[in-house]
Amino acid sequence: MVDTMLERVTRLGEFEWEVPRGTVPGMSVPGRFFLSDSLYKSLESGAVQQLANVATLPGIIRYSLGMPDIHWGYGFPIGGVAAFERDTGVISPGGVGFDINCGVRLLSTPLTIDDLGHRRELIETLYQAVPTGVGAKGPVRLSIGDLEDMMVQGAAWPVRQGYGLAEDLDHCEERGCMTQADSLAVSAKAKQRGMPQSGTLGAGNHFLEVQVVKEIYDPGAAEAFGIHPGQVCVMIHCGSRGLGHQTCTDHLKVLEGATKRYNIELPDRQLACAPLSSPEGMAYFGAMAASANYAWANRQMIMHTTRTVLGKMYGIDYESMHLVYDVAHNVAKMEEHSIEGKRIAVCVHRKGATRAFGPGSPDLPPRYAKTGQPVIIPGSMGSSSYLLRGTETAMERTFGSTCHGAGRILSRSAAKKTINGAKVKNSLSREGIIVRAPNDAAIAEESPGAYKPSAEVVRIVDALGISNLVARLEPLGVIKG
Amino acid sequence: MSYEELDHTADIRLRVISPSLDSLFAETALAMMKIIYGEPCPGEVGRTLELEAGNTENLLLDFLSEVLFLSEVEYLVFSSAIVHLAGNSLKALLTGEPFDPERHRGGTEIKGISYSGLRIVKEDEGYVLDILFDV
Numbered sequence A: 001m002v003d004t005m006l007e008r009v010t011r012l013g014e015f016e017w018e019v020p021r022g023t024v025p026g027m028s029v030p031g032r033f034f035l036s037d038s039l040y041k042s043l044e045s046g047a048v049q050q051l052a053n054v055a056t057l058p059g060i061i062r063y064s065l066g067m068p069d070i071h072w073g074y075g076f077p078i079g080g081v082a083a084f085e086r087d088t089g090v091i092s093p094g095g096v097g098f099d100i101n102c103g104v105r106l107l108s109t110p111l112t113i114d115d116l117g118h119r120r121e122l123i124e125t126l127y128q129a130v131p132t133g134v135g136a137k138g139p140v141r142l143s144i145g146d147l148e149d150m151m152v153q154g155a156a157w158p159v160r161q162g163y164g165l166a167e168d169l170d171h172c173e174e175r176g177c178m179t180q181a182d183s184l185a186v187s188a189k190a191k192q193r194g195m196p197q198s199g200t201l202g203a204g205n206h207f208l209e210v211q212v213v214k215e216i217y218d219p220g221a222a223e224a225f226g227i228h229p230g231q232v233c234v235m236i237h238c239g240s241r242g243l244g245h246q247t248c249t250d251h252l253k254v255l256e257g258a259t260k261r262y263n264i265e266l267p268d269r270q271l272a273c274a275p276l277s278s279p280e281g282m283a284y285f286g287a288m289a290a291s292a293n294y295a296w297a298n299r300q301m302i303m304h305t306t307r308t309v310l311g312k313m314y315g316i317d318y319e320s321m322h323l324v325y326d327v328a329h330n331v332a333k334m335e336e337h338s339i340e341g342k343r344i345a346v347c348v349h350r351k352g353a354t355r356a357f358g359p360g361s362p363d364l365p366p367r368y369a370k371t372g373q374p375v376i377i378p379g380s381m382g383s384s385s386y387l388l389r390g391t392e393t394a395m396e397r398t399f400g401s402t403c404h405g406a407g408r409i410l411s412r413s414a415a416k417k418t419i420n421g422a423k424v425k426n427s428l429s430r431e432g433i434i435v436r437a438p439n440d441a442a443i444a445e446e447s448p449g450a451y452k453p454s455a456e457v458v459r460i461v462d463a464l465g466i467s468n469l470v471a472r473l474e475p476l477g478v479i480k481g
Numbered sequence B: 001m002s003y004e005e006l007d008h009t010a011d012i013r014l015r016v017i018s019p020s021l022d023s024l025f026a027e028t029a030l031a032m033m034k035i036i037y038g039e040p041c042p043g044e045v046g047r048t049l050e051l052e053a054g055n056t057e058n059l060l061l062d063f064l065s066e067v068l069f070l071s072e073v074e075y076l077v078f079s080s081a082i083v084h085l086a087g088n089s090l091k092a093l094l095t096g097e098p099f100d101p102e103r104h105r106g107g108t109e110i111k112g113i114s115y116s117g118l119r120i121v122k123e124d125e126g127y128v129l130d131i132l133f134d135v
Helices: A002-007 A045-054 A119-129 A144-153 A156-160 A166-170 A188-197 A219-225 A241-261 A279-314 A392-397 A412-418 A421-430 A440-445 A454-464 B021-037 B056-074
Strands: A016-019 A031-034 A064-074 A076-085 A103-112 A207-216 A231-238 A322-328 A330-339 A342-351 A374-377 A385-389 A434-436 A468-480 B003-006 B012-018 B045-052 B076-086 B089-098 B112-123 B126-134
Touching: A002 A045, A016 A045, A031 A045, A031 A454, A045 A064, A045 A076, A064 A454, A064 B112, A103 A279, A103 A374, A119 A207, A119 A279, A119 A434, A119 A468, A144 A156, A144 A188, A144 A279, A156 A166, A156 A279, A166 A322, A188 A241, A188 A279, A188 B056, A219 A385, A219 A468, A231 A279, A231 A468, A241 A279, A241 B056, A241 B112, A279 A322, A279 A330, A322 A374, A330 A392, A374 A454, A385 A454, A412 A440, A421 A434, A421 A440, A454 A468, B003 B021, B012 B021, B021 B056, B021 B076, B021 B089, B021 B126, B045 B056, B045 B076, B056 B076, B056 B089, B056 B112
Parallel strands: A031 A064, A434 A468
Antiparallel strands: A016 A031, A064 A076, A076 A342, A103 A231, A103 A322, A207 A231, A207 A468, A330 A342, A374 A385, A385 A468, B003 B012, B012 B126, B045 B089, B076 B089, B112 B126
């Protein structure tokens, strides 16, 4: 099985590979993925199998796609992108994941590295201010009414409460709110989990990182994004917490039953799905959108805390810190794309992939109309993160999508066995990078050695043109969940 | 407790082996607690669960999802589980202690339990479960 999967892969170009139809029974389109020679060596057969499995889902258009951070997940591979025709296609929680709208945002500041002073104190203050890790409670206890409003309004809810600026909303994908949100489709259990957790970072690969802009590749786009060399920025990576996890759990169960009722044959039960137009499919979509809105509100609350800390410590105005952009990594969206010259309404699933809409896209604010959407690619802990821009090529080739991060190469257990968290922390500290986490195992699991080199991943997307490099940011300090 | 971690790049995949389905369910729930909280200690707080599902695999998934939910919303770390299955329904008694940030932050959050690769097989050595947790 292991060899059969990889043996079926054919090479189409320097960075492009195909998984032909027939690799698993029932594929209606081929799989396509993008990797360099060096990254191909780390490709798991499980990821190829999952890419092929997605190609069996009803209504899939053109290809089951894998971005250069493709790796073995559950349901869809991580780095997986697939579009389904609105009228004949399906929606699947396996194409979104448990952490609905796990995403990342970048906050720019007027500070330079020389202004920071005692970096350890800054990181410790942020660590105390932003609740992190297992069992953390948020700074604001929401009422059920607040939570309902948050699920409907998304990032606008905290902004209306004074936790942000109106301009922040222009700089979020979907303006930080999917209008199809249906909070009635979110269970009481999910709401119970969501109420105490708003404004918490979570655990695992989630982080808040203080960074410095080290290199500019595209001065024009960098200027539009408000980014310049030596500038201090803050990157926030987290998702919809227990509310999203429970929503996925609840609807997966319903869709598992629905799959049989709609006579859909699946190679993996995690791909449980239902037609987009079915009651079950619509209920999941509405609940997923509500959870996505909660995630945008969550990142907005954390950014507010960050602005407040930086304002107090360095005497800078709240309004002088700008949200560059906020992108979702795990989400399904109704979008229009040009397929063979026709505009078609599709549901694009991005599972560990970033939207990368090109210049002129109506979804972008005027400020980014000429550059294309800012695309934020976090590096693994201690390595560079990148700012890119969306392109016309992405619109043509990948349903306006690109990679979402570095992508793991080492399992968490292997990382814990082979990497010593305390040593990683000390070695990063020698490089001037301060790490604050609840335990050393969390540091070992997420250390740079467990991930593909982020530089190689972004080199591929840039060379392919599915997004183009704008700037490189280096970490100064990170708090982890 | 008899479980081992299987290879998986992004998430945590376990193989749990146990002589009966009752103990398999209980051991998997405790393995999950250990992943999230590190080593739990015995406690006095008890919670009961009653569930039914269409088949054994779905029952296990529902049971583990329920344990995850209870643990998170009630801030409880379970260190003992007694499970009785009757057909496709179960009764469970979970006991443990309240979450203590000083002692229970040694693990990693589990976001959900996946259907991917889920299988329970009866072999000579007992029931063998393969299961994947999204972390």
